[in-house]
Amino acid sequence: MKQIAAPKGWAQLLLTPPATPWAALRSVLAAGPAATMQTLIDAGLRGRGGGGFLTGEKWRITAASDADVKYAVANGYESDPAVFTNRLLLEKNAQAVVEGLAAAALAVGAREAFIAVRAEYTEAARAIEAIIHNAERDGVLGANVLGSGRELIMSVRPLQGSSMIGEETVLLKALAGKRGQPEQTPPYPSTVGYLGKPTVVNNVATLAAVTWIISNGAAAFKQIGDPAEPGTALVQISGSLTNAGVMEVPTGTPLAEIAAAAGGPTKGATIKALLIGGPSGGFVPANLLASTPYSGGGLAAVGAHIGSGALLAVDQSVAIPELAAMLTRWCADEACGKTIPCRIGTRRLAEIGQRFVDGLAGPQDVQKLHALAADVADSALCAHERLTPSPLLTGMRYFEREFVPTGVVAEKSGAVVGRSE
Ligand code: SF4
Incomplete structure (x- = not known):
């Protein structure tokens, strides 16, 4: 796991520790909860964990509750086993995450906060614990946060289990x-969360961005990346690109530029698609890489999503149906x-998917795939199910001839199944 150096001019705000530790927290205490949340709304910060909600609005819901006990949680648990963006962030810039979580807790009125990480992220957990320990010793966190009279107890919670x-x-x-x-949601954790109490939950990258925004201002943040989804994102790059690792990328950067920044294709490879979003992500074919921005809206338009933050470069040696079927099996x-x-x-x-791989699929399988994918997405209780059809659907959309070499086509409604040529 390593950080890939980004090209000059690309803002690097998540992986760069704050110049003055705790300056953001002091600003939050001075400004008060309402002004802090308004700053985040003005900045246009959206959750980096996939939901894409405005962070300031999310905090407002928990802040508005008159419950006696509330919680703040940093989600650093990485679901995708091939992604290490949270881990790298916590190892390189735990200060910004801890400070962002403290800001969230104080803004919503929580006296207890947790940072959840994968149990095997021992180095990250140690880095967080050291920051919390020193902060409690220095009166920054604990019974009297920076002399404000506010209490905030923070701890690391290593977790182990499924994705x-x-x-x-x-x-x-x-x-x-x-x-x-x-x-089932609603109610959302903002109102009924940990132990049934209102809980604000943010991805660790979101919280690192919070610290940057409070220190540098909403206007500066809005200048970075896609104006509709400003800021940067941590992208886990792997596959047939020269440099593998984590790169901090301004939102809205075309996929082709990200691939080029990662050194371009490995020797002898020709990129035929990028799989964006992890095991339930979508394939984006080579001819769309220059015109597709790395943003929630840009990726949705081509059938992909930011998801886990994974970007897997697929070269000409990979059979798309095989990869799509394997990913679907993993999701199942x-x-x-x-x-x-x-x-x-x-x-x-x-x-x-496996029938396509084995060459046993017929026209009815194309029809079944679309019908079942629609049913699965419509009935989903959570995003896992809703997104599971993505590899097969985008694979079929962009690489139909690999699935059905004879050219069997089907309308999505399933009403017409015939042969093209
Ligand atoms: S949609 Fe799937 S993953 Fe989500 S709750 Fe239901 S069974 Fe579990």
């Missing part, structure tokens, strides 16, 4: 020692089993 723990409601259950299955295996359409539907999707 589902990354989902917000599962994370809160795992923290409480309960079975890790998602809950990881489904928690709580709801039947997901438990059974994702398994059937994986079987359809």
